[in-house]
Amino acid sequence: MVGKIVVSLVSLILLVGVTVGVVMVVHKNGDSKDDKSTKVQMKKVHEFCQATQFKDACSKSLEGVAKNDSATPQDYISAAFQNTLDELKKGLAETGKTSVDKDKDPYNHMAMDDCKQLLQFAIEDLQDSLSVVGESDTQSLHQYTYDLLNWLSKVYAYQSLCVDAINNPEYKSAIQNDLMNATQLTSNALHIIAKMSQVLKSFNIQIPEGLLGNSNNSPHRRLLDFTKVDQEGYPTWFPAADRKLLEKSKGGKGKGKVGKGGNAGPPLPPVGSGPLTPHAVVAKDGSGKFKTVVDAVKAYPPNHQGRYIIYIKAGVYNEQVLVEKNQPNVFMYGDGAGKTIITCVNSDGFIAKGITFRNTAGPEGHQAVALRIAGDRGAVFDCSIEGYQDTLYYQTGTQFYSKCVISGTLDFIFGMGTAVIQNSEIIVRKPLDGQKNTITADGKEQDVGINGVVLQNCKIVAEQALFADRFKIETYFMRPWKQFSTNIFMETEIGDFIKPEGFLKWPEKEFEKTCFVYEYANRGPGANTNQRSKIFKNYKVLSPQEATKYSVGTFLGNAAGEWLRGANAPFYLGLGGK
Structure with a gap:
């Protein structure tokens, strides 16, 4: 019996060995x-x-x-x-x-x-x-x-x-x-x-090719109606509830004082003149519920639904205000672009109207952001955004700016998000001695995606303090912050002080070989493209069809259809005011 068991164990071992051998052969022959x-x-x-x-x-x-x-x-x-x-x-x-x-x-x-x-x-x-x-x-x-x-x-x-x-x-x-x-x-x-x-x-599934972006296989969008406008010429691509809010706060053009070169516009009507009822009223003189913007933001109710409306009465508010990510859909409006300072917005769905965002650090402050938005569906109307270096930071997310005054010196419109600035005045200020001026510095890092900044139907001018020295101090459209920086200037009036070569390379980098900088239908003495820098390999004057990719109705994609329906201001959906 003992021998039989031993034989059986040996036989089992041999059988396993043969099985393994067979498996190995099958693996080699690819028959499994x-x-x-x-x-x-x-x-x-x-x-x-x-x-x-x-x-x-x-x-x-x-x-x-x-x-x-x-x-x-x-x-x-x-x-x-x-x-x-x-x-x-x-x-x-x-x-x-x-x-x-x-x-x-x-x-x-x-x-x-x-x-x-x-x-x-x-x-x-x-x-x-x-x-x-x-x-x-x-x-x-x-x-x-x-x-x-x-x-x-x-x-x-x-x-x-x-x-x-x-x-x-x-x-x-x-x-x-x-x-x-x-x-x-x-x-x-x-x-x-x-x-x-x-x-x-790779799964034998065919889909139609998209139209947007720099890659051959461009992103698709959920198709919404971007082309309709109302009887006043306003587009129908902003949520109806937000349109009502903006109409109720309707007032002046909101161009606030910028250095020595701006002119204050007429104020927006006070809160009592219309049916708009804010959740929080801020007033320095104590006539509101809060004396500071910070306290009004802190009062945002947990799990609040819909818009949280903050009315900020005229006054100087020397504050650094942070709207957190868990405070979405905040709508701030003031009595016209004045002297309110709000520097940090992380939440989605933020709207501001009739406010000045000002960084008071001056040119010596170097990087001194006046307004930073890091949320989706940000919309800023009739506001003044004032600073020197790094004034407006469209950090991440989709953002829209209209009828604003934006001022600064070096890289004063910069970020890694997707931003369109329309119908606005871009004021270049006098920098420190030895500095150069650059308007945009986009930070797109990947060769795919939708990020970038568009200036459309804007006006680029020198502030009064710079005007006399505007030809002595070098001013450029842009310099590329990151490898695939994307900067578009179209249908914009350009002053005579912009350097003919247009663009400035980033120090110690070769981003000029990979970045994207486009122009379309610009006007004014600085719009001549004949002497644009040849080291920017992807520079191009766009055709109308190509420029359409960077219009609001396309570049902001379905996001525009969701959060800019019926905005209370004239906008370009496409090109040429159409």
């Missing part, structure tokens, strides 16, 4: 059904990842879904997004382990706190993106490309801004390493969405 299926799936992964820049990272992130024979395009995209989210959460956790002594290094201590908050914002926007993908079917997914690109662009920008804010090399290097996987996967997600046509072809 499971193996064929895996190869097919991995081929799909390979094709799917061709749209991305970091292909190895893409393939690795999809190993799990590749094992599912019935995986759909949504499964692949969801997996790509979910892995990005997981890596981003890991990055935030690792970043939290970096400790900076507040007393010894207060700047980097604050920068680290900001970094953590930015990464939390990135996580929230990525979760929104993942929800859209999960709730869409294959045929409708491409219709949400604009929204997804907007959110993903913000996710990437938040990570970049987190690193940029830190100036200690040791801390910066640590954070870059912590976020490397997340940054690569975010870039991949952006390219997957931007090149949706190419991605879906």
Whole structure:
């Protein structure tokens, strides 16, 4: 019996050995059904990842879904997004382990706190993106490309801004390493969405080509009606409720004093002259519920629904006001562009009208932001935004500015969001000795997406203090802050003081080779394009068809249809006032 058992065990061992040998032979010959299926799936992964820049990272992130024979395009995209989210959460956790002594290094201590908050914002926007993908079917997914690109662009920008804010090399290097996987996967997600046509072809799904953007496979938009206007010539692409609010606060043109070169316009009517009832009234003299704008914002009720309306009476409010991300749909209006200072807006759906946003640091203050908006669907009307360097910061998200006065010196309109500035006066101020003036400095970092800044039907002039020296001090349209900086100037009146070459390169970088700067139908003595700088390889004078891509009705995409319906001011939906 003992021998038989031994023989049986030996036989079993031999049998297993033979089985393993057979499996190995089958694997080599490629005859296994499971193996064929895996190869097919991995081929799909390979094709799917061709749209991305970091292909190895893409393939690795999809190993799990590749094992599912019935995986759909949504499964692949969801997996790509979910892995990005997981890596981003890991990055935030690792970043939290970096400790900076507040007393010894207060700047980097604050920068680290900001970094953590930015990464939390990135996580929230990525979760929104993942929800859209999960709730869409294959045929409708491409219709949400604009929204997804907007959110993903913000996710990437938040990570970049987190690193940029830190100036200690040791801390910066640590954070870059912590976020490397997340940054690569975010870039991949952006390219997957931007090149949706190419991605879906790997599943034999055909969708029509889009029209917007710099890539061949451009983002699609949910199609809404952007062309209708009302009997007063106003467009019908702003929510009806917001239109009523703006009509009730209707008043003067709101051009406030800017340095020595501006003229104050007539004030908006006081709150008592119409049916508009604000939630909070701010008045320095105590005639309102609050004496400070900060206190009025703090009174925002938890879980508030709809607009939260703040009326700010005439007066000087030397405050730094922060509207938080959990305070959406705030509408602030004043008695006309005056002297209210509001510098930070993180929430979605922010609207301001008849207010001056002023940074009083002066030219010696260097980077001194007067207004920063980091939320979606921001709209600023009849306002004055005053500063010197870095005046208006369209940090992230979709934003619209109309009938505003914006003044500054170096890079005074800058950001990483998507902004259109229309029917506004751009005032270039006198900088410090030895400085040059640049109007825009866009920070688009990826070669896909919708980010950039458009100035349309604006007027570019020199302030009175600069006028006499306007030919001695060099003034340029733009300089590229990041690699794929996108700056468009169209249908704008340009003063004679703009340098004929037009654009200034970024120090110690070669972004002039990759950035985008376009002009269309500009006018005035500075509009001659014959001597524009030849080192900017992607500079172009656009045709009408090409310029349409950067009009409000296209560049702001479906977002315009959702948050600018029926605005109480004349706007261009397309070109030439149409």
